[in-house]
Amino acid sequence: MDDPDIGAVMGFSGFGKKARTFDLEAIFEQTRRTAIERSRKVLEKEQTAAESLQSTPCTGKLSTPTRKEHPEAIARSPVGDESENEDSDSSSSDLIGPPVPSSLSRLSVEEQANAADLPTSSDKLLGDTDEEEEEDDDDDNPVKRIPDSHEITLIHGKKTVSALGLDPSGARLVTGGYDYEVKLWDFAGMDASLQAFRSLQPCECHQIKSLQYSATGDVILCVAGSAQAKVLDRDGFQVMECAKGDQYIVDQAKTKGHTAMLNGGAWHPKIKEEFVTCSNDGTVRTWDMNNEKKHKNVFKPRTAQGKRSIPTTCAYSRDGKLIAAACQDGSIQIWDRNMNVHTKFHNRQAHVPGSDTSCLSFSYDGTTLASRGGDDTIKTWDMRNFRNPLNVATDLPNIFPMTDCCFSPDDKLLVTGTSVRKGQGSGKLLFFNRETFQRLYEIEVTDASVIRCLWHPKLNQIMVGTGNGLAKVYYHPVKSQRGAKLCVVKTKRKAKQSQTVTQDYIITPHALPMFREPRQKSTRKQLEKDRLDPVKSHKPEPPVSGPGRGGRVGTHGGTLSSFIVKNIALDKTDDSNPREAILRHAKDAEQNPYWVAPAYVKTQPHAVFADVESEEELEDDEPEWKKRKL
Structure with missing residues (x-):
């Protein structure tokens, strides 16, 4: 809190009101x-005036003062009226008049000034108030x-x-979840119903x-869970x-961006265009x-054997000069x-290998780093001696x-949540x-x-996201x-209801205008x-003459084929x-x-047909090998 740069970035100069x-x-x-x-200057002027008076010859005449000296006027001199003091010194060079009061001597002035250092009852009333006592507590x-x-x-959701x-500034809150939704909340625009003013899915189906x-x-x-961060x-x-x-x-430094799922990201505390993922x-x-x-720059976390290590979270320091990452190998x-x-700085045994360290947080003074491990612990580290943790708390499920x-905000407490x-x-x-x-x-x-x-730190409010x-x-x-x-002080907005007097109508379906035929008032209209x-x-369209065109078949003409087609089409037998x-x-x-018989009437013999019964008898008399197979 003593660093003016931190106060300027965070937008506050103190904690609370x-x-x-x-x-x-x-x-x-x-x-x-x-x-x-001031009293010393007055006494020095008086001494110089007395010395000048002793050095001047005596003429036997006494100089009369231009104005009468009064103790009240002299009493005002130590407070700051130097012009009047100079006039009084010049006019009373002969020290004519009443002597200087003993209360204004050098010793008395110093004693009064020393006595002013002691507190009085009025000072206690000014300085010690109930508010200050509460704040001290x-x-x-x-x-x-x-x-x-x-x-x-x-x-937010389910x-x-x-x-x-x-x-x-503390005006807006944004929440995101496993349901792919991001919701924006405006404290100044919300009422007691506490509804988000916008809900969206910026990364489609990624948590x-x-x-x-x-x-x-x-x-x-x-x-989100994709390989591309969004702003x-x-x-x-x-x-x-x-x-x-x-x-x-293979070499990740040669690619333009990430090629796998993202785990975390953070903004630079002082450069507004820069962020890390x-x-x-x-x-x-x-x-x-x-x-x-x-990308702007690439950092590659490595294990003790020099192999690739997957970072689970990352963060900037408060001054933005350092970038910290916690990896799956516990480092x-x-x-x-x-x-x-x-x-x-690096520490290979910060947490249990194979666990996901979920958070890194720098203190406001920049000397302490807190890490929330997936091994159910939380640890603090001194940036000046990064080998061993300062403190460790266990049995914190994560x-x-x-x-x-x-x-x-006052850097005296460390806050974390537990999982169940x-x-x-x-x-x-x-x-x-x-x-x-x-x-x-x-x-x-x-x-x-x-x-x-x-x-x-500015609102002095704690926001918590739950499972x-x-x-x-x-x-x-x-x-x-x-x-x-x-x-919370705003009442819920009531839905505006128009208060009108209505009358119920019974409408048959075919009486509606869409079904009813309009009455003709004029033939011309x-x-x-x-x-x-x-x-x-x-x-x-007129009938097609000829063989047909445009996909339309023409009518039958005088050709034999068209006549036969017509007759076949009309034949109902x-x-x-x-x-x-x-x-x-x-x-x-x-x-x-009509066709064949008249031409052969004279020469055509009489047709003789075989008897059916005689044919059957002959077939029975025939040998077996001559009979037709049915």
Whole structure:
């Protein structure tokens, strides 16, 4: 809190609202010194005047003063009327008049000035107020500064809230979860119904891993399960999308971006265009918003054997000069932002190998690093001696790869959440003393895991994301500022209902205008209306003459083929049995022969037909080998 750069970046100069105090001892000391100095000057002038009087010859005449000296006028001289003192000294050079009061001698002035240093009852009334006593108590006991007297619940969805972000001014909150949704909340625009003003899916079917506002609060870094991070504006619209690398290139430094799922990301605390991301491809990359086609720098975490190590989380230091990453081999590796080859600090045995360290957080003074391990521990590290942890707390269940830990705004407390299985208890928010690591306080949040936690220094409010889709905000009506206090006092907006007198009508279906035929009032108007109707005013096409054109078959002409086609088409007889069809004309052909019979009437012999019975007898007399096989 003593660093002016940190105060300028975070947008605050102190913690909470504090009454104005005055240093009364400094004021009295300055007054005493001023009084002594002025009285010394007056006495020196009196001595010089007396010496000048002794050096001048005596003429036997006494000089008369121009004005009468009065003790009150002399009493005002030490306070600051030097012009009057000079006049009185020149006019009373002969020391005519009443002597200087003993209360204004040099010793008495010094005694009065020394006595002014002692506090009086009025000074106590000015300096010691009830507010200052309460604040002194709060300074001694940091637990009393935890704003947990009131809370509100924001319903994000039914699945885990895995990302939480608050802008530097504290006006807007953004939440993301396993349901792929990102919701934006505006405290000043919400009422008591606590509804988000926007909901979107920026990364389609990828779980949201991290959401964070930039240092200026104008854009949001969205890190999801895909290989490409996105930057959104304050209203949720996409501003930039990072490039994706070539997954067939072995050297990750040669690719333009990540080639595997992202695990985390963070903004630079002072450069508003720069951010960092880490991925399962084993790299930590920095990006510039002005160049989305390629990363800015690449850091490669390595194991003790020099093999690739997967980073699970990454973070900037408070001054932005260091980049820290925690890896799956249990190590914490820290690089200088401008030196990407070798690490500046590293610890190979920070946490249990194979566990996912879920969070790295730097203290506000920049000397301490807190790490939340997947091995159910939380540790603090001194940046000046990174070999051994300062403090360790165990038995803190952690089953999510993004469980948070953060420092309080006054840097005296360390906050983290615990995870629970379904139906096995309640998730808690734990507060540890930073120096002694004593568990000072805990809050039972809900019957699900506590994953994300954020303590905003300007609002003095705590935001918590849980495993059952809730985002809770804890605040105090006096110690907290704005934020949740703005929306809880607003009543729910009532839906506007138009109050009109209506009359019920019974309408038969075919009485509606769409079914009812309009009554014709004039024939001329009906003709004009039909003329506008393209169906009724359509001119029929003329018959096709000739063989046909445009896909239309022409009418039959004088050819034999067209005549036969017409007759066949018009013939309604059934020709399914051809024998019956022929025998139908046998009687007519016998009585009125026309084609063949008249030409052979004279020469045609009489037809003799075989008897059917005789044929059957002959067939019976024939040998077996001549009989036809039926």
